Amino acid sequence: QVQLVESGGGLVQAGGSLRLSCAASGRTFGSRGMGWFRQAPGKAREFVAGIKWNGGSTYYADSVKGRFTISRDNAKLTVYLQMNTPRPEDTAVYYCAARRVSSLSLRVDEMDYWGKGTLVTVSS
Numbered sequence: 331q332v333q334l335v336e337s338g339g340g341l342v343q344a345g346g347s348l349r350l351s352c353a354a355s356g357r358t359f360g361s362r363g364m365g366w367f368r369q370a371p372g373k374a375r376e377f378v379a380g381i382k383w384n385g386g387s388t389y390y391a392d393s394v395k396g397r398f399t400i401s402r403d404n405a406k407l408t409v410y411l412q413m414n415t416p417r418p419e420d421t422a423v424y425y426c427a428a429r430r431v432s433s434l435s436l437r438v439d440e441m442d443y444w445g446k447g448t449l450v451t452v453s454s
Contacts, residue, residue: 332356332443334426339448342416350411352426352445360384360404363429365441366411368422368450375425379411380434389434394420416452423447 365380379400427441
C-alpha cells in the first residue's frame with residue numbers, strides 16, 4: 331500500500347510561482363511511475379505531468395508545457411511540481427498519483443494510488 335500526501339497549495343497571483351510536494355510512504359516509491367493530475371470545479375480530472383521511476387523521462391500536458399516542471403527525489407520519497415507563471419485557468423485541486431509499475435502514464439484509470447489533493451487558486 332502506498333500513501334500520498336500533497337502539500338504546498340494555496341493562493342498565488344498569475345505570473346508568480348508555487349511548488350507542490352507529494353510525500354509518499356513505502357520502500358517501493360523509487361520503483362513507481364508518478365504523476366500530477368488536477369480537477370477544476372465541474373470538470374473531469376485531467377493529466378498535468380508524469381515522471382518515470384528514475385526521473386529519466388517526463389511528460390506534460392500541452393497546457394502546462396514550458397511552465398510546470400515535475401521532479402522527484404527518491405531518497406526523500408517525494409515528487410514535486412514546480413508551477414511557474416500560473417494562470418487563472420490553472421486553478422484546481424491538484425492530485426498526486428502513483429502507479430504499481432515504473433513507467434509513467436497520462437491516464438487517470440492507469441494510476442493505482444491517489445492523494446487527497448491540494449487546492450491551488452490562481453488570481454488574476
